[in-house]
Amino acid sequence: xxxxxxxxxxxxxxxxxxxxxxxxxxxxxxxxxxxxxxxxxxxxxxxxxxxxxxxxxxxxxxxxxxxxxxxxxxxxxxxxxxxxxxxxxxxxxxxxxxxxxxxxxxxxxxxxxxxxxxxxxxxxxxxxxxxxxxxxxxxxxxxxxxxxxxxxxxxxxxxxxxxxxxxxxxxxxxxxxxxxxxxxxxxxxxxxxxxxxxxxxxxxxxxxxxxxxxxxxxx
Amino acid sequence: xxxxxxxxxxxxxxxxxxxxxxxxxxxxxxxxxxxxxxxxxxxxxxxxxxxxxxxxxxxxxxxxxxxxxxxxxxxxxxxxxxxxxxxxxxxxxxxxxxxxxxxxxxxxxxxxxxxxxxxxxxxxxxxxxxxxxxxxxxxxxxxxxxxxxxxxxxxxxxxxxxxxxxxxxxxxxxxxxxxxxxxxxxxxxxxxxxxxxxxxxxxxx
Amino acid sequence: xxxxxxxxxxxxxxxxxxxxxxxxxxxxxxxxxxxxxxxxxxxxxxxxxxxxxxxxxxxxxxxxxxxxxxxxxxxxxxxxxxxxxxxxxxxxxxxxxxxxxxxxxxxxxxxxxxxxxxxxxxxxxxxxxxxxxxxxxxxxxxxxxxxxxxxxxxxxxxxxxxxxxxxxxxxxxxxxxxxxxxxxxxxxxxxxxxxxxxxxxxxxxxxxxxxxxxxxxxxxxxxxxxxxxxxxxxxxxxx
Numbered sequence: 001x002x003x004x005x006x007x008x009x010x011x012x013x014x015x016x017x018x019x020x021x022x023x024x025x026x027x028x029x030x031x032x033x034x035x036x037x038x039x040x041x042x043x044x045x046x047x048x049x050x051x052x053x054x055x056x057x058x059x060x061x062x063x064x065x066x067x068x069x070x071x072x073x074x075x076x077x078x079x080x081x082x083x084x085x086x087x088x089x090x091x092x093x094x095x096x097x098x099x100x101x102x103x104x105x106x107x108x109x110x111x112x113x114x115x116x117x118x119x120x121x122x123x124x125x126x127x128x129x130x131x132x133x134x135x136x137x138x139x140x141x142x143x144x145x146x147x148x149x150x151x152x153x154x155x156x157x158x159x160x161x162x163x164x165x166x167x168x169x170x171x172x173x174x175x176x177x178x179x180x181x182x183x184x185x186x187x188x189x190x191x192x193x194x195x196x197x198x199x200x201x202x203x204x205x206x207x208x209x210x211x212x213x214x215x216x217x218x219x
Numbered sequence: 220x221x222x223x224x225x226x227x228x229x230x231x232x233x234x235x236x237x238x239x240x241x242x243x244x245x246x247x248x249x250x251x252x253x254x255x256x257x258x259x260x261x262x263x264x265x266x267x268x269x270x271x272x273x274x275x276x277x278x279x280x281x282x283x284x285x286x287x288x289x290x291x292x293x294x295x296x297x298x299x300x301x302x303x304x305x306x307x308x309x310x311x312x313x314x315x316x317x318x319x320x321x322x323x324x325x326x327x328x329x330x331x332x333x334x335x336x337x338x339x340x341x342x343x344x345x346x347x348x349x350x351x352x353x354x355x356x357x358x359x360x361x362x363x364x365x366x367x368x369x370x371x372x373x374x375x376x377x378x379x380x381x382x383x384x385x386x387x388x389x390x391x392x393x394x395x396x397x398x399x400x401x402x403x404x405x406x407x408x409x410x411x412x413x414x415x416x417x418x419x420x421x422x423x424x
Numbered sequence: 425x426x427x428x429x430x431x432x433x434x435x436x437x438x439x440x441x442x443x444x445x446x447x448x449x450x451x452x453x454x455x456x457x458x459x460x461x462x463x464x465x466x467x468x469x470x471x472x473x474x475x476x477x478x479x480x481x482x483x484x485x486x487x488x489x490x491x492x493x494x495x496x497x498x499x500x501x502x503x504x505x506x507x508x509x510x511x512x513x514x515x516x517x518x519x520x521x522x523x524x525x526x527x528x529x530x531x532x533x534x535x536x537x538x539x540x541x542x543x544x545x546x547x548x549x550x551x552x553x554x555x556x557x558x559x560x561x562x563x564x565x566x567x568x569x570x571x572x573x574x575x576x577x578x579x580x581x582x583x584x585x586x587x588x589x590x591x592x593x594x595x596x597x598x599x600x601x602x603x604x605x606x607x608x609x610x611x612x613x614x615x616x617x618x619x620x621x622x623x624x625x626x627x628x629x630x631x632x633x634x635x636x637x638x639x640x641x642x643x644x645x646x647x648x649x650x651x652x653x654x655x656x657x658x659x660x661x662x663x
Binding site: 033039043044083084087088091092094095098099113114117118120121122123126191194195196197198199200202203204206207208209210211214217 | 238239240241242244245248302303304305306308309310313342343344345347348349352353355356396397398399400402403404405406407409410411413414417
């Protein structure tokens with residue numbers, strides 16, 4: 001991960017404009033497809049749109065608020081226990097999100113199962129805290145966390161869109177393939193529901209994105 | 220016994236941390252460029268898993284679960300501390316990683332040289348926390364089950380990361396479309412490998 | 425920035441206290457809602473085993489519906505004797521905890537449902553192991569304590585598209601009308617047959633193709649759990 005952190009720090013994109021902080025994660029600085037952060041904990045919830053959206057929102061809330069808290073505390077945190085403090089803040093926020101999900105959207109929280117807890121080890125959090133929140137004022141940090149969370153959520157939702165529509169012919173649980181299509185021989189692609197297709201879908205998203213923005217291509 | 224062996228094989232091949240749950244992908248994509256470093260990281264992950272998973276299981280069973288504190292006093296039968304489990308698990312993992320690092324450094328400098336640089340990375344490896352949470356969620360009953368599951372998951376992770384590194388070493392000679400180079404093709408290869416691993420599904424020994 | 429050890433220690437203590445207190449407050453505040461969700465889910469599961477389509481019913485009406493259909497509940501031991509007769513207490517029993525106890529101490533719940541057509545159905549909880557983790561469900565028997573009226577199954581993390589299909593209608597519906605005792609009165613349970621059960625098999629249903637281990641797990645779950653109720657079922661059947 002340290003390798004990636006350095007990469008993030010080197011990016012010259014951080015202008016003081018808050019708007020840019022919000023916009024960049026959607027394309028040039030997308031946490032998943034460009035920064036390669038935080039793929040771990042979330043792809044498994046992309047079988048359907050609904051859990052993916054809830055997951056995206058949870059990650060966004062946790063990144064935004066952990067950025068805000070760490071940034072407000074940044075001058076008081078002893079550097080030797082910096083990582084522990086960050087982990088504690090993140091873990092506390094994740095526990096709160098998990099408890100709220102269990103109380104208010106029980107069905108979805110059952111589907112997300114262990115993956116809510118895994119937000120803690122999502123590299124995107126530690127990555128943004130180290131690279132941005134530790135050195136910037138609270139408000140821009142909050143926006144940075146918010147933008148990165150949304151940029152991350154965007155990819156999740158796109159992947160979930162393809163997997164749910166092609167895999168079970170539904171979007172957000174509502175049928176989109178009319179019955180006559182099935183009658184003339186159309187079949188849902190069961191492979192899309194299985195884990196490997198999440199990886200391949202992301203690979204294709206990266207392909208499309210990098211064809212459009214050649215400066216992101218690797219040599 | 221048969222059950223344990225079954226669990227072991229399943230956790231390596233079918234329930235593979237990377238191919239089935241995408242856990243530990245970050246270090247997987249960042250490190251798996253040469254076979255040698257990947258094997259080192261894989262061994263370190265397996266090692267840490269073998270220590271942290273049983274410890275976390277013990278904490279969960281005897282301290283956190285609903286009614287787990289009954290052994291202290293019957294009054295605690297209704298006490299449920301499981302909401303703290305994320306926090307405790309991650310703290311235990313971070314502490315144990317630190318401890319392992321110090322112990323290895325003291326007693327086996329050669330092993331430390333091989334694994335040392337990877338150990339700090341592991342505290343935030345999703346696979347480690349993932350195993351702890353899966354153990355909690357799936358309600359494994361004995362410490363033997365937990366240890367076997369942790370070992371199997373670690374070996375499965377090692378296998379995945381090493382084989383991907385081998386493919387990536389070879390693929391650097393191929394002519395891949397420019398936008399797909401690097402990250403894109405790694406994802407697709409991982410996906411294809413995951414499909415291959417799916418042929419193990421349904422195995423029961 | 426360098427800080428003294430005292431500062432670090434103080435910092436960590438304050439942090440831990442603040443975090444612990446705030447998390448506990450939140451957990452305690454949300455606990456009733458969470459328990460309520462679990463309670464509603466249990467009611468939904470019991471109702472859906474007597475073939476009431478709970479999916480379309482709003483959550484806040486489940487409680488009334490449950491009261492309407494489930495008229496009483498008892499807990500029996502493995503000799504078939506009634507041990508607890510207070511329905512509220514029976515509802516609180518967690519089968520998973522009971523199964524850990526030795527056979528004679530187990531409190532096995534039976535929920536008694538009064539259906540729209542005046543029939544009575546007896547709902548028994550089930551708990552077993554699938555491929556990855558626990559599977560559970562409810563099975564309801566008609567008044568003859570032999571014919572299956574309905575079933576519901578749920579699971580934690582079975583393979584999507586394969587084992588996870590145990591909750592789907594195509595797997596659940598064939599259970600209806602099957603019998604758990606043979607013509608000679610011997611306990612046969614329900615067999616889940618790979619490759620499909622013969623149409624006239626009174627004890628067999630089709631397995632899920634590709635979900636063999638989960639199917640076997642469900643079969644074993646029904647066999648084991650109904651096995652514990654055998655004394656209860658036998659004694660009521662002969663009345």
